[in-house]
Amino acid sequence: MTLNQTKNGVWIYDTTLRDGSQQEGISLSVEDKLKIAHKLDELGIPFIEGGWPGANPKDVQFFWQLKEEPLSQAEVVAFCSTRRPHKSAENDPMLQTILAAGTRWVTIFGKSWDLHVTEGLKTTLDENCAMIRDTIALLRSNGRKVIYDAEHWFDGYQSNPEYALKTLTTAVEAGAEWLVLCDTNGGTLPQTVSSVVQTVVKHLGINPNDEQSPKLGIHTHNDSETAVASSLVAVENGARMVQGTINGYGERCGNANLCSVIPNLQLKLNYSCLESEQLTKLTPTSRIIDEIVNFAPDPHAPYVGRSAFAHKGGIHVSAVERNPLTYEHINPNVIGNERRIVISDQAGISNIVAKARAFGINLDRKDPACADILQRTKELENQGYQFEVAEASFELLVYELLQQRLEMFQLKGFQVNCDMLRGEEALLSDAVATIKVSVNGEDILEAAEGNGPVSALDAALRKALVKFYPQIADFHLTDYKVRILDSTAGTDAVTRVLVESSDGKRRWTTIGVSSNILDASYQAVVAGIEYGLLQRKGETVVESDYRVGNNVV
């Protein structure tokens, strides 16, 4: 018997791959979907909705490829609507595709709202019930287990309670194992969800502790910013399945955010969703899936955000260090997140000391360097530097003020030329950068081409330095972001460039600020290379004057 089958077990049903991918800006390849499914499987999610094969050829492919690389424990679920009005379920091509997907579980969604039946489907209320009945019956007769998603259920119940309840009893009688009440438009508040769920439990004689009784689930959207709270009250009133998405992805304002639902249920309301060791994967999973869908993780996300356990302002920070529980609602490690001391223009000495400790430098708070670092940080932040998003640059700043910064090279200057000529078809572009640097007194002049000025400059700089610092060959830029600080002056304003670099193992972010985008990019690129070298200073370096053991930290 799995954890979810225990008395307080709640089954988490993830629909990131189907409902979540409806979010603007998300467009998943089959490869992406497979990656996400395996991440959810590792996290321990028992039900993963893979997609709607009938409606989307990409999803047919997904279910097919998943057979090649099956999940370890999760049930992957195919999603489909009920049969079309006045047509047989047997010959419904969409239902044939669903059976072909070959999943043990199928989720069928049907109409609960009379208005949607008569206006949307343009059929009768009785025919809609027949559609629900026939569809579930067909699947059952083919040995499938069925989850019934009652679309627009709460609005339907407001409009016509008897009919809404009738669609549920129809689904139960046809053999559905789970009934999921959906707040499709996201307008229902928790208070209403609570009372309506109580009515359903009473009407259908639902008892979470009786294997024979139908089982209830909840599916909410966040249009009223109460999707998580509504999921919780539904569980407290007898629901034992919560449908939602990682990071709350979804159309409009998103679905119930499983990254908040799970810890709320498990750490605060004593329900069981995941094993504790799985729960520590919650934060990494949230971030990895953001990467796969190519979103920057929301730093302010509850539980899993980078700022969820961030502390700012001196006094506060020293208090947290004395007794975390007085300032943190849970221990961040339980969900794989961590406490963070924020460096910002509100930074106090305590923050500086705590932050430095975080990367292995023990500063005495009486050390005058602390005051220097604090003052320099504030000066730079007034110019537009933002160290809370570029901690590698802050680390370099600390080394500098401790006179421990590595002087890699001196820049003599660089020149970048871009020519763009109207060719037959499109613009023919050509960018060349020439750079002159001096390394240990030796002048180096190198030139390189690139797709654009920044990549040309980056290439020329690496070309000039790699002979001295061969590790540079392993580094590459993984992200490059530009932001205008004074957003009233457009391209003439101060430009902030953030560069993320990687050596294949880890990633770090550095910052550059200048009125010239190239200058700002140059600063960030150089800091990225320098930080990478610091991280690998232990490695043997050939042909280099940057001696190993001549420890810079």
Next chain:
Amino acid sequence: MTLNQTKNGVWIYDTTLRDGSQQEGISLSVEDKLKIAHKLDELGIPFIEGGWPGANPKDVQFFWQLKEEPLSQAEVVAFCSTRRPHKSAENDPMLQTILAAGTRWVTIFGKSWDLHVTEGLKTTLDENCAMIRDTIALLRSNGRKVIYDAEHWFDGYQSNPEYALKTLTTAVEAGAEWLVLCDTNGGTLPQTVSSVVQTVVKHLGINPNDEQSPKLGIHTHNDSETAVASSLVAVENGARMVQGTINGYGERCGNANLCSVIPNLQLKLNYSCLESEQLTKLTPTSRIIDEIVNFAPDPHAPYVGRSAFAHKGGIHVSAVERNPLTYEHINPNVIGNERRIVISDQAGISNIVAKARAFGINLDRKDPACADILQRTKELENQGYQFEVAEASFELLVYELLQQRLEMFQLKGFQVNCDMLRGEEALLSDAVATIKVSVNGEDILEAAEGNGPVSALDAALRKALVKFYPQIADFHLTDYKVRILDSTAGTDAVTRVLVESSDGKRRWTTIGVSSNILDASYQAVVAGIEYGLLQRKGETVVESDYRVGNNVV
């Protein structure tokens, strides 16, 4: 008697300027704070917390300048802690600063949690009550009205209910008009908030309809993603003040989001917070304040987000157009938002037709142009264009495929040179762009300087065109964003540039995509100029071959 004094009136208390500004990345100048205060005043917020003068010199300045440009109806409130342990309130410099701020209302926060008294303040439980009593008494004797914020109240109540309640009765006896229960760490779930508020109401004999009874407020944080729901249940159980921030700004995961609290209370639970005409300012206010703090508005924000009423996917869209209430939980116009038909790679013909109608073009869905537009949109989105964030570019695309696009000029080519030399102090930078265009057969060659390559190119292009299109003189870039699409390849990857332009009245966003950042910037800048000209085609244009009346649409 104002609206909030009616039976179902709820007083909204905004703390964007104090608690909200604790959010990472927010750093407000006095000017910013004044602008925000006036926007909140126009929205009709009755209480605006201006800051903590004692703790922050900027805030002293804010209250001082506000006297020069007073608010029309809102009460601006000064925030402060209780006096220090074992010191007199009269001589407490911080309290003197508060009185100097000269506000009619003052919010005092005090400790409710025994642990914070003994471990944080390092004093006795009795002394903490004395600190609350003396501080409020001093302010009352100076004619101030007092709101008492009970910090960490819910955690305090769990730890020591009697003491937590005692701090409240102390505040009431000392003359506090409002008692605000704060969930400072954001860990309390709505179910608990509900039962605890009931206890407080009972214990203090609170009756919202009795002018003589103490009044209750709620202040929540979003660490459990339930701040909005907790505020709502508190009101349903007798609280009549909600403290929160615009867009849910705040430390860690933010404060209760007033942009969701207000419409939930007013449109769904029948409480009164704002006059209906003020409520229509909610969305614009949310966006303007995002601009002031220099954040990109969250498209997925409930109620006020650009995507909150966005519809994707063909069938769905036609259904919405038939009967909005079947797919929208409220009418977006009520809060000043609007329905949006999303153009995306899922776009169907219906979306294209609906979208075109939105900017005044009536397409017949049978018109072959619809299919062309749909196909071209999908091709471009596969290359990295994202029209959902650059609707001006989509509009231009539609004109193009309808053969209605204005051919402003032809680019012959451009060259950009940047020289960066190490000077005495910093890098001396110099960027020059040369551009050759042909307008109505006439070749124009112009050169211009700029802070960087993009601004130089922008300047050269405008210089070449302004003679033909004088309106260009009014246009300027208001924002410039760069994003790397393939985030594994850094600067060599495809670059997407978004440019926001303004003519001082309205703003529009255009997009460019290329492996060369300059090429992508050029595309976006040109589209921005072209779109601006289209918007102002009615105006008389001198010395221009771009004839007025030769209507391009």
